[in-house]
Amino acid sequence: NKIEDDYISGATLGKGKFGSVWLCRSRVTGVEFACKTLGKGEETVHREVEIMQHLSGHPGVVTLEAVYEDSECFHLVMELCSGGRLIDQMSKVGPYSEHRAANILKELMLVIKYCHDMGVVHRDVKPENILLTISGKIKLADFGLAMRVANGQKLTGLAGSPAYVAPEVLLGNYSEKVDIWSAGVLLHALLVGVLPFQGDSLEAVFEAIKTVKLDFHTGIWESVSKPARDLIQRMLTRDVGARITADEVLSHPWILFYTERTL
Ligand code: ADP
Numbered sequence: 001n002k003i004e005d006d007y008i009s010g011a012t013l014g015k016g017k018f019g020s021v022w023l024c025r026s027r028v029t030g031v032e033f034a035c036k037t038l039g040k041g042e043e044t045v046h047r048e049v050e051i052m053q054h055l056s057g058h059p060g061v062v063t064l065e066a067v068y069e070d071s072e073c074f075h076l077v078m079e080l081c082s083g084g085r086l087i088d089q090m091s092k093v094g095p096y097s098e099h100r101a102a103n104i105l106k107e108l109m110l111v112i113k114y115c116h117d118m119g120v121v122h123r124d125v126k127p128e129n130i131l132l133t134i135s136g137k138i139k140l141a142d143f144g145l146a147m148r149v150a151n152g153q154k155l156t157g158l159a160g161s162p163a164y165v166a167p168e169v170l171l172g173n174y175s176e177k178v179d180i181w182s183a184g185v186l187l188h189a190l191l192v193g194v195l196p197f198q199g200d201s202l203e204a205v206f207e208a209i210k211t212v213k214l215d216f217h218t219g220i221w222e223s224v225s226k227p228a229r230d231l232i233q234r235m236l237t238r239d240v241g242a243r244i245t246a247d248e249v250l251s252h253p254w255i256l257f258y259t260e261r262t263l
Pocket residue numbers: 013014015016017018019021034036062078079080081082085128129131141142143144
């Protein structure tokens with residue numbers, strides 16, 4: 001079957017480096033999906049498809065409905081996330097309440113833990129790649145940089161987005177802990193409203209990632225509680241061995257406080 005036989009294509013949902021994402025509608029059921037078209041030129045394309053198939057089934061991962069292949073492209077028919085991207089919500093909402101941020105982080109850590117348990121490192125955790133359902137639940141998307149890792153195997157090679165990249169990625173060898181760092185950068189952005197490591201050039205951003213200490217004495221931290229600051233600091237720990245794990249994030253007092261309580 002060709003994709004055109006089964007789906008009617010609609011508006012563009014997003015444009016990325018390696019392809020485009022379109023709205024599409026099943027000719028049979030009328031249900032809407034998102035279709036990501038990836039050129040076969042990229043060696044990583046097979047990996048993206050394979051990893052999405054491997055991970056589909058967790059509520060926090062964008063589900064793959066079908067895959068079509070023609071001579072030039074793969075077409076990934078995915079569950080449609082009608083709530084858009086977390087990054088767009090962040091720029092509208094500004095800093096999040098601790099209650100909302102803790103619930104987003106908990107959902108994200110559950111899916112990151114699932115990926116790690118399944119032997120996958122995402123490597124591109126950032127709010128551009130976190131999508132929202134219509135009811136506001138988060139879905140981790142874009143497994144284009146994700147890698148399967150065997151037990152304890154180390155990864156190499158620069159991957160990810162500058163502001164979210166973990167310091168050990170810049171130095172060479174790294175593990176699944178890079179996803180915890182990136183989620184820590186996101187938590188900082190959610191609570192404080194700005195990224196923790198900034199600079200006028202790529203080099204300056206990387207230098208900040210390798211050296212800058214979070215300064216909890218500045219005014220921007222006034223509204224952020226002690227336990228939240230503690231968690232950010234534990235996630236943005238440069239020593240990989242000392243950095244908090246996904247399980248430990250999930251049982252951190254700040255997460256428990258805001259996610260066990262029903263408001
Ligand atoms: P890239 O690898 O090019 O960054 P992504 O997988 O991140 O591609 O998708 C690019 C954009 O397309 C996303 O940021 C989002 O706006 C949109 N998009 C991707 N998947 C979906 C989906 N399942 N539902 C709705 N929009 C999506």
